[in-house]
Amino acid sequence: MTDNGTTPLRVAVVEDQPLFRSMLEHTLSRTAGLQVVAAVGTAAEAARRLRPGTVDCVIMDIDLPDGNGIALGVTLRRKMPELGILLLSAHDAMDLLLDLPADVAAGWGYLSKTSSTSEEVLVNAVRAAAVGKTVLDPQLLARVTPRAGSDVARLTDRQYEVLRLLASGLSNAGIGERLGITEKSVQNHVNAMYATLGIDADPQRNPRVTAALRLLEETGPVG
The missing domain is CATH 1.10.10.10 (Winged helix-like DNA-binding domain superfamily/Winged helix DNA-binding domain)
Structure with missing residues (x-):
């Protein structure tokens, strides 16, 4: 699904740091055209709650307490082929996108938590990933x-x-x-x-x- 101005883009947040998760949820919830449908802290909870037909894009930390965000993303994408995935990390790990299996390689994005990512960049990356684009952190690209x-x-x-x-x-x-x-x-x-x-x-x-x-x-x- 895409954000067409009338149907909200459904976004989930998978982030184990409560404060950062809350900040993401707050930012996205007050953005026109976006709807936060879940905000969880573990891979297990994400796998349990994120079902086909419930979400259009997932923002997730790569390093989760009970698993790897990339592996979780691959699993979710194979269940929901049109799901956009935006990865977050405290490190420059963009190269990990080059190792994605070919059948799920489109529609992934990467933003660094430490590159002073603006609200505009975050929202743009969510919208782009949701329509199958590959989005890379502009500060890291510079x-x-x-x-x-x-x-x-x-x-x-x-x-x-x-x-x-x-x-x-x-x-x-x-x-x-x-x-x-x-x-x-x-x-x-x-x-x-x-x-x-x-x-x-x-x-x-x-x-x-x-x-x-x-x-x-x-x-x-x-x-």
Whole structure:
């Protein structure tokens, strides 16, 4: 399900730290178009309460007291193929998204708890994950650079900038607004970026997801 302005996007929070869980629940509950349907602290409780037809996106900590958030996410996704999953961690663990099984690789996001993530970034990431996009932490993306010899390193500065914003979950309209260019110009940059990265229009694969994962795969920390 997507948030179409009339049907609330149903969100669950799986976070073992009570204060942080409460903060997430409060922030999301007062956001128009979102409805928090569960806020739990363990993998076992999440597995018990989150059933098909009850939730559209889950925000979960990677490190849970009784299990791993990624393993829980894989289990939930196989029961609910359209479920969006937004991972949270106190560490930079974005690379873990590269190890996801192929059948559940789309619709995952990653935000760091320590990168001063804003409410806007959080809500945008929830909405993007819920519609099958791969969303990466924009603060962490700002600290990486393309690896020498990679296809990402062949992108122009503007194409690379567009790719980072795309991987942050922004739409073409959002990217255009951020860069001060038209949506058509953004699409032209996206098309050129896809060509350089060899991303085709396979209807079985979301090219924006593929592009985000390529960015993750072919970059590393600055310095």
